[in-house]
Amino acid sequence: MNPILSVKDLAVEFATYGGSVKAVRGVSFDLNAGEVLAIVGESGCGKSVTFQTLMGLIPMPPGKITRGNAPFEGRDLVSLSDKEMQGIRGKEISMIFQDPLSSLNPTMTVGNQIAEVLIKHRGMSSEEARNEAIALMKLVQIPEASERVDQYPHQFSGGMRQRIMIAIALACKPKILIADEPTTALDVTIQGQIIELLRGLRKEINMAVVLITHDLGVVASLADRVAVLYAGEIVESGPVGDIFKKPSHPYTLGLQAAIPNPLKPEKTDLKAIPGSPPDLFSPPTGCAFAARCPFAMEICTRENPPIFDLSDNRKSKCWLHHKNAPSNLRAEVAHA
Ligand code: SF4
Numbered sequence: 001m002n003p004i005l006s007v008k009d010l011a012v013e014f015a016t017y018g019g020s021v022k023a024v025r026g027v028s029f030d031l032n033a034g035e036v037l038a039i040v041g042e043s044g045c046g047k048s049v050t051f052q053t054l055m056g057l058i059p060m061p062p063g064k065i066t067r068g069n070a071p072f073e074g075r076d077l078v079s080l081s082d083k084e085m086q087g088i089r090g091k092e093i094s095m096i097f098q099d100p101l102s103s104l105n106p107t108m109t110v111g112n113q114i115a116e117v118l119i120k121h122r123g124m125s126s127e128e129a130r131n132e133a134i135a136l137m138k139l140v141q142i143p144e145a146s147e148r149v150d151q152y153p154h155q156f157s158g159g160m161r162q163r164i165m166i167a168i169a170l171a172c173k174p175k176i177l178i179a180d181e182p183t184t185a186l187d188v189t190i191q192g193q194i195i196e197l198l199r200g201l202r203k204e205i206n207m208a209v210v211l212i213t214h215d216l217g218v219v220a221s222l223a224d225r226v227a228v229l230y231a232g233e234i235v236e237s238g239p240v241g242d243i244f245k246k247p248s249h250p251y252t253l254g255l256q257a258a259i260p261n262p263l264k265p266e267k268t269d270l271k272a273i274p275g276s277p278p279d280l281f282s283p284p285t286g287c288a289f290a291a292r293c294p295f296a297m298e299i300c301t302r303e304n305p306p307i308f309d310l311s312d313n314r315k316s317k318c319w320l321h322h323k324n325a326p327s328n329l330r331a332e333v334a335h336a
Contacts, residue, residue: 002032003031004033004073004176004208005030005054005070005077006031006071007029007030007069008069008071009026009028009067009068010027010054010065010068010069010070010078011024011027011065011066011068012024012046012053012063014064015061015062015064019282021280022232022280022281023049023232024046024050024053025232025233026068026232027046027050027068027229027232027234029227029234029237031176031210033175033206034202034203035209035224036208036223036224037208037209037210037211037224037225038210038211038218038219038223038225038226038227039213039227039229040213040216040226040227041214041228041229041230042230042255045230045232045277046229046231046233047212047229051095051180051212053078054070054077054078054093055093056077056085065078072093090117090121090169090172091174092172093175094168094169094170094174094178095178096162096169096178096182097182101153101158101161103165104153104164107152108152109149110137110149110151110152110153111130111134111150113164113168114132114137114167114168115130115133116129117171117172118133118171121172122171122172133149133167136171137149137163137167139201140163140164140170140197140201141163142167158190159194162182162194163194163197166182166194166197174207175207176208177207178209178212179209179212181212181213181214182194182198183213183215191218192221195221198222199222211223216255216259223240224239225237225238225239225240225313226239228252228255230251231277231278231280233288234307235251235252235289235317236248236315236316236317236318237314237315238310238314242314247336248314248318248320248321248333249316249317249318250293253333255273257271258271274292275291276292278291284301285301285302285303286301286303287300287304287319295320295329295333297319297325297329305318305319305322308322
C-alpha cells in the first residue's frame with residue numbers, strides 16, 4: 001500500500017528556562033488512505049505534540065524540529081512555510097480537538113463558522129456556502145439543520161458542538177482527519193454516537209483518520225492500526241486486534257493491565273504501572289521504560305533498543321525481541 005503520509009524520524013524539542021525538553025524523539029509511521037490509525041499513550045508522551053507539529057500549530061520557537069521529515073503527497077510537511085501550510089491545514093488535513101467549546105467562536109453562528117471554511121478554501125459564494133453548511137450539518141446528523149444553522153455554539157450540547165467541529169473539519173473533504181481526544185469531554189452515550197459518526201464518515205468519504213487518545217475502548221471500536229507512544233517514541237505498532245490480543249512490548253502490557261480491556265471483559269483486576277515517565281529534559285541513554293519495566297535486563301539501561309520487525313505489520317522497540325534475549329522472559333511476556 002502507498003501511504004499518503006509518511007513520518008520519518010521526527011524529533012521535536014522545546015526550549016524552556018530549565019533547558020531543552022525532548023518531547024518527540026524520532027517518531028516514524030505511515031498512514032494509508034482510508035485507514036484509522038490510533039495513537040495511544042499516557043499524557044505527556046508526545047501524542048499531541050507530534051501532530052500539532054505536523055499541522056504547523058507549534059510556535060517555533062520555543063519549539064524546534066531537530067530532525068525528520070513527513071512527506072504528504074510529495075510535500076514535506078515539516079519544511080513548508082506558514083503560507084504553504086495554510087493551504088493544507090483545514091483543506092487537505094483537518095484536526096478536531098477535545099474541547100469543541102473552546103475551538104468554536106462564541107460570537108459567530110455555527111453556520112457562518114462552517115461557511116467561512118467553504119468560502120476560503122473552496123471559493124464558494126455566501127449562498128452556496130450556507131447551503132453546503134446545512135448539508136454538512138445533516139451529514140453529521142444534527143437534527144433540524146436548516147433552522148439550527150443560524151444558532152450560536154452555546155445553544156448546542158457538548159455532543160452537538162463536537163459534531164459541528166467535525167462538520168467544519170470535513171468541509172473541504174480532507175484526505176486526513178486528525179482527531180485529538182475527540183470524545184474525552186463527552187459522556188459515554190454521546191461518545192458512542194461520535195465514534196459511530198466517525199466510523200460512517202470515514203467510509204463515506206474514504207478519509208484517513210488519526211485518532212489520538214488514551215481510551216483503549218475508543219481504539220478498539222474505531223481503529224485499524226495502533227501505535228503506542230512512550231516518552232516521545234513509538235514503542236509498539238500493529239493491527240488493533242493483534243495489539244489488544246497479544247501485546248509484545250512491556251509498556252503496552254502495562255497499559256492493558258491498568259485499564260479494562262474491551263476485548264477481555266473477564267479481566268477485572270486492574271494494576272497501575274509503577275513509577276512515572278522519565279524526565280524528558282534529560283532522557284535515559286537506554287530504554288526509556290527501563291525504570292518501570294518488570295522485564296528490564298542489564299542491556300536495557302545501557303543501550304536504547306532498536307525497532308524489531310515482528311512481522312510485516314508489527315514492530316516493537318524492546319530488547320526482549322533480540323535473538324539473544326532470555327527465553328524465559330520472552331515467554332513471560334508472550335503469556336502475560
Ligand atoms: Fe523492558 Fe528492556 Fe524491553 Fe525496555 S527494552 S521495555 S526495559 S525489556
